[in-house]
Amino acid sequence: MLKAGPVWALGAMSGTSLDGVDAALVLTDGERILDFGESGYRPYDEDERAVIRAAFGLWPGAAEVEPAAEVVETAHAELLSQFGSAALVGFHGQTLAHDPGGPGTHQAGDGAVLAEVLGVPVVWDFRSADVALGGQGAPLVPFFHFALARRIGATEPLAFLNLGGVGNVTWVDPTQPGPEAEGACLAFDTGPANAPIDDLVQARTGQPRDEGGVLAASGRWQRQIVDGFLAHRYFLRMPPKSLDRNDFHDLIAAVADLPDADAVATLTRAAAAAVARGAEHFPRPVTRLLVGGGGRHNATLMAYLSDLMPGCTVEPVEAAGLDGDMLEAQAFAYLAVRVARGLPTSGPSTTGVPALVGGGRISRPGE
């Protein structure tokens, strides 16, 4: 069992955009965040990315999965072994498939292998228990967002938005006693964020993304397509709810006939509109939306968000002194300590699971 009081935990996340692995140290007791430590990043090279991509959408047992898991484990071992002493590691792995209403959720990478290599306990497989109990298995960052709200001294409700491949948002009320309290958090995936933009820009221009949102800024978004997108049944569902990276693949087909700049502008507007539509589900409106994830560098996406959310300041999490590239890695450090302490990591208002769940498995070296 973990010693009482705060410990340095090392969290690691390999996100849906497949750029690489992020890792970060957090000093926490699983409730409060006392400090942030160093962080690091280890990109996947093109060959590694291709091996993982070949396993996207597949479940354990498929031939492509084992090589993908090996790439994930090796990249994490390389990155995490560069950090000094951590009491434990929180290892998310790489999501290959996520269908909570169907086969479940699948993250590649074996925490027991990492525990052997690193010589410290590794907490992993954070999502399965939630899904097995009827939850969405995602998003899992909300309880961390609650602790972040406290850390930055927030005294009224605010929202944290992550703009990765998919977008996810947490509404938090920091005046509640803890993240598991009823009314403390409401979280859900907002919709596609950067994934369709990246896919389209890659296909049309050969570039990996719309750097800074420059291409979108030079185009005109098409209202009819954005309205059609918002008619998707996902937006009618009450939160909590979660998405897989490719759940909105038809969105790209909808802009197929538009010139490059207009097509990207339309996808960018759709991503922002999905967030604004999601904000209608907040228990109370917020005056501050703090944005993390790579999408905060897309100035057009940020401008569309401000436009669609009048009365709310939309700004990168750096405005609150946080590191927007590392929030997810930090979240899995925090969640690892919660798992080790027997505290819940998700609940009815974050994943829709009927009762509070402490997900995650702990693998210790030598076991």
Ligand SMILES: Nc1ncnc2c1ncn2[C@@H]1O[C@H](COP(=O)(O)OP(=O)(O)OP(=O)(O)O)[C@@H](O)[C@H]1O
């Ligand atoms: N300078 C930039 N300009 C525009 N877009 C950017 C920029 N930097 C990153 N992005 C976009 O941000 C995304 C990556 O963000 P991030 O690393 O937060 O995602 P992720 O963690 O892999 O995904 P998820 O949160 O869905 O698991 C990519 O889709 C990329 O196109």
Ligand SMILES: CC(=O)N[C@H]1[C@@H]2OC[C@@H](O2)[C@@H](O)[C@@H]1O[C@H](C)C(=O)O
């Ligand atoms: C199944 C899965 O890996 N989902 C990711 C993905 O990327 C963003 C969004 O979709 C979110 O639901 C989740 O990640 C974050 C870290 C989460 O669980 O909170």
